[in-house]
Amino acid sequence: MPISRLEAISPVDGRYGYLVEELKLFFSEKALMRYRLRIEIEYFIALVSFLKASGHKILIDVNIDVKFLRNLYSESNFNAEEAKKIKELEKVINHDVKAIEYYLKEIFSETHDENLSKALEFVHFGLTSQDVNNLAIPLAFKESMEIYYRNIKLLLDLLKDMSREWFDLPMLARTHGQPATPTSLGKEVYVWVYRIESQLKILAQIPHSGKFGGATGQFNAHCAAFKNLDWVKFADKFVQDVGLQRELWTTQISNYDNLAAHLHGLERINTILIDACRDFWQYILMEYFGQKIIKSEVGSSAMPHKVNPIDFECAEGNLLMANAIFSFLCSKLPISRLQRDLTDSTVLRNLGVPIAHTIIAIKVFIKGLKKLVLKKEQILNDLNKNVVVLSEAIQTILKREGLQLPYEAIKALTRTGDQVTIEQLNGFIETLDVSDSVKNELKALTPSNYIGQYPSME
Structure with a gap:
């Protein structure tokens, strides 16, 4: 029942x-x-x-x-x-x-x-059970990946749309958690797209393979019954027709190396998604984003005001769970005592579990992204009050002009622990032994226009 x-x-x-x-x-x-x-x-x-x-x-x-x-x-x-x-x-x-x-x-x-x-x-002529299992399971895995690719595409399409919308929105970067050279919100989002798509290309190159060769991998029973037939050629074609690539040299079981490579690939992509979940969570903390409020929902059983970033937390938790199992499967499956032991059989029954946690995470992550409300004014205020980030640009231009020790000069102004104002920065520029045109060039710099350049998104 x-x-x-x-x-x-x-x-x-x-x-x-x-x-x-x-x-x-x-x-x-x-x-x-x-x-x-x-x-x-x-x-x-x-x-x-x-x-x-x-x-x-x-x-x-x-x-x-x-x-x-x-x-x-x-x-x-x-x-x-x-x-x-x-x-x-x-x-x-x-x-x-x-x-x-x-x-x-x-x-x-x-x-x-x-x-x-x-x-x-x-029926089952000359076969061992692993000739069946080691084709059935990788074939099921291969065909299940259609669901994975469909969902990861939905996430990538959403991230691409967000990246395009916010590509020209300058934003304060934070390296080591501290104010750093400005970036753009859209560019930062597109980094995840680029990383995931790069890993998907690698994943697509890994063969879906399986074992097929009798009790210990070399068609002993087949050859005993029909000595003059080319069983290797038959098996290669059969496995290819099924939709897989035959592993030519095996014991009784699959080598599992290609399956492990697939799982490693999924694990790497999940790690990128964990990185994205944590950053979006942090951006909500920094009030770069709010979240759409659904009146009927409750954020906390004790604090009525709360709207928690639960989707990003749920996604992260499921990704971590998936990766723990992926990592275990990758380290266990390629190992078997002598020509085979049975540990792979019970372990493989869990193959769908990390894939399920991954799909859950992707869907919940998408849900969280769709709830985000951009707080553009907060992003720009945070950027523009941190004029110290221009110190990199100023000292680099001064090096171009041949000024001695420009790094040390700007360091003395900006590394005091106090907030530096645009007026203080301009006053510093006036003391420099450079031409008026260079001073004007330096004064024209703002945190919002000190962005650099990017390759094409397409």
């Missing part, structure tokens, strides 16, 4: 389940069964065709209904009732992949199709 969201142990299935409903198609127990069934069926179709073309006497006259077979693992056909049948078989034999094989053979027997009856024992 299915549990309600209120009874779920994990917040991924409970509190936040509505945000990641789509992921159930890829990472639930039922989804894993369906992907395993898909691999078993596609292998059966490819194997029968291959052996038939090779002249195998049992299969030479067999004609299988490919459309019927592929419909067995379709989303519309493989429902909860079918998944329960597999689960019941697993309870008896205590093996989840063998249960898929028996389930498929039962269907073949029930159809009373002579073609399927002749080919019955070519």
